[in-house]
Amino acid sequence: MKKWKKDIIINVPIEFAWPYFYGDLEKKKAIFPKIIDEEVLKETHEVEGTIIRQAYKNGSIDESYDLTIKKFINEPNHKLVQEAFILNNMFRMKVDYELNSVDENQTRFTYRSVNRPRNPLLSLFQLFGKDDVIIRFMNRTKTNIEEAYNSNGVEQDVIVTSGENEVAQEK
Template sequence: MKKWKKEININVPIEFAWTYFYGDIEKKKKIFPKVVGEEYIKQTESVIGSVIRQMYQNGSLTEQYEITIEKYKDEPNDKMIQEHFLLNDRFRMTIDYELQKEDDTTTKFIYTSINKPKNPLFSVFQLFGSDEVIVNFMNRTKETIEAAYKKTTAL
């Protein structure tokens, strides 16, 4: 099992940032550029337990994952969604996207990822894993959301 946890401040209000993680697929695609679509397989009233089929472009291949929402919180100062899925039929992934209101114009984004291989032999490969992909994702997310917010405030 490998666990990563990273935090970064995004200079936008929490409600503006939240739409990039939940509810607006076009905005979600901006921070997850390989995501090409999503459709609900099962949708619950509480969101928890909902299952989403996510289509993901990987080179010339379009892959599909069934994402189950394990946790969900949508409060004024604290928002979180936890997704669970099987990656490439090899790794059980649990990913938390959490947003915390720092003030009216700053949101703390906390990313937590737990990666459990289905086969214990894959654990050896995780020893050499780097957080570079996560750091790049966090920085791209910050830049994308802040740039979009600047466009809305410039109008």
């Protein structure tokens, strides 16, 4: 099992950032470029328990998986969607996309995931897993959401934090 947790400040209001994680497929594609389509298979009134078939492009192959929304919070200053799915028929994934309002123009985005291999041998390979893919995702998310929000196109520094460690990357 591998766990990840990363935080980043996005310089937009929380309500602007939220549709990129839940509810607007076109905005979601801006931060998840491999997603092709989503189809709701089962919808619940509480959102938790909703099942969505998500189609994505993996190289030249179109694939899909069913994700279940396990947790859902949509409050003015705190938003969270937790998705569970099986990736490539090899990994049980649980992913949290959490947004907390820092102030009226800044949102803290926290990414958490737990990756459980379905085959015990895959656990050995996870020991060597690095967080490069997650850092690229966090930076792409920050950049794409801020660019959509800022019409003046001013670039800003990107800082990804993990606990007490900080990794600053310049554009």
